[in-house]
Amino acid sequence: MDDRKQKVLLAIVQDFIATAEPVGSRTIAKKYGLGVSPATIRNEMADLEELGYIEQPHTSAGRIPSVRGYRYYVDYLMKKRELSREEEELIRCEFEIKVKDVGKVIQKTGQLLSQLTCYTAMVLTQQMESSSFKYVQLVPMRTSQAMVIVVMENGAVHHRMIETPESIRSSDLETLSKVLNAKLQGLTMESIKLTLLKEIYFEMGKHKQVLDLAMEMIQDSLVLKDEDKIYLGGVFNMINQPEFQNVEKVKTMLSILEQEKLLCELLTGKSWDKGVTVRIGGEIKDHDIKDYSVVAAPYTISGRKIGSVGVLGPTRMDYAKVISVVDFMTKNLSKALERMILGRGR
């Protein structure tokens, strides 16, 4: 692939990204001064088509990039685009002001992402890997109701109401909490042994009923993983893209967006830790998404990946811009979350 071919390919990709129209030889000759005539460009285009980088929707139309063409563009031709000052500022502000509620930040991230890119944003909050038990507390609420609160090593907190016999007193609950804490500290599910249970039940036999409920709660906390949750933003934004002129396209797009499982997979591929990942159309098996690309990157808390954000758009998306936005965004999101969850700053 010689230099001029690259230039022609670059021109085709750029123009198609900008206009969504198949691009012909004349356009390239005029707009992207390569100093040669349309005829020459046509020859190059014929070669590029043979090589599989571009294709022709129909005989009398210009060329559009193929999946392979986009890939070549993203890997070799594309020049990185820095964010504008305003854009950077916008993102920074958003993360500096809003704090406190994790869900809120996630949601805002999605909105911003979609707003900046004009595509659909996805934010995935990954399931925490299962963690070990840290602490339990039984809190009396009303007569015959108490709350079990379980804290895990990784900082997750689970809670549940339970029914208690009327006979039980606050101090009993307090004692129960103490015993459970003393015995169970740091255990994972596997290590809660029968013998250990017997030991506890022996000591606390008379409150068996409450104990049962509390133990059940603890076990659930150890076993049940919070499912991945996915936040979508800016579907409406994207629909203004010219590819969505006909309703069928919109339908397949929406059907993709409702397949949460698929979206999760898109956001969590193997090449997971390289920072920003780009997946282009047909590179993904599911043929519903052959016309879409995903740009995704993980976000972290003190180095541990805990989720990822991504942008879903037509294959004709503005990769340069999206990549830099996603990159900048995940970095800021990570920082913001660290500040929030680890309690640093404010």
Added chain:
Amino acid sequence: MDDRKQKVLLAIVQDFIATAEPVGSRTIAKKYGLGVSPATIRNEMADLEELGYIEQPHTSAGRIPSVRGYRYYVDYLMKKRELSREEEELIRCEFEIKVKDVGKVIQKTGQLLSQLTCYTAMVLTQQMESSSFKYVQLVPMRTSQAMVIVVMENGAVHHRMIETPESIRSSDLETLSKVLNAKLQGLTMESIKLTLLKEIYFEMGKHKQVLDLAMEMIQDSLVLKDEDKIYLGGVFNMINQPEFQNVEKVKTMLSILEQEKLLCELLTGKSWDKGVTVRIGGEIKDHDIKDYSVVAAPYTISGRKIGSVGVLGPTRMDYAKVISVVDFMTKNLSKALERMILGRGR
């Protein structure tokens, strides 16, 4: 409005709901045996149009119901549709099996609702009215990190990590928790007085730093309300309705669905406590939704409204069915939530 006019109106509404095509006099005469000729029906239709119950898209087309026509239908003509056995069973099963996670149940409710109706489901989880302080616990996590857990009277649990000086010991945290609990029990925001604060600080002065953070957390819990959250399900379902042939319609629909504020309003009108509420197209101010209707109803925990579910569809929606589904659904959802949160059953 005499009896026959009612019958004609009923026929028009029913047929239009079923077919989405303007309905003409001949169709009515044939399909809905009123025992009169098309010409007679035409006369009645002219009257109905004059009265504002139906309208004509263009001269050579049949009639379609106006907002007023739908309203009359819903209020007077519609016969209640009972759910089929299978449908009831489907709903019941869903709520019996899945328990544990509130978010999960909400989500499932939405999916089911949309699946049964073929429209878009909305589930709103209302903000809890602010509650009073019940209990606080400081849990040591790692060196120089602790977790503050705050339990509210109404059962809400908030938590946050804080930084602690290295010097502080577990037992100190325990003591702090005890003191705070003793002093603050049952207080609302307003009643945390300066004097009281002084009292606490006097007793626990040497741990001022931790105390500050803990108090901040408690105050936040008292003040910050969880914002309303809204879950949407089955957008894709709805798009198969014939009204969404042209892209513009889809766009306005999506734009409606992204205005969370608007949706919240739709779900929480004044006529809020009458059970199922029906709002038809133009009855709502916002002119984006003149072509849509909403059927909504609140769900409760032990009589207190804590959210609502609704169905958004074209004005041509199958009101009879949607109303019974929403009704049945909210009742079951309420029961399921009560079981979960109040800890009754399992």
Added chain:
DNA sequence: TTTTAGCACTCAATACCAGTGAGTGCTAAC
């Protein structure tokens, strides 16, 4: 050997036009 001009060809998109049919309103007869 590479580039370019010229030309015939393809084919989607657009516009135009006549025909069709569902539906109406009106009038006059039942």
Added chain:
DNA sequence: GTTAGCACTCACTGGTATTGAGTGCTAAAA
């Protein structure tokens, strides 16, 4: 009050012609 008959409206359909952007190929120019 009801109905048959009739003229009229108008969206929709399908066929035809026109347009124009773009191509591939060939032969001449560089």
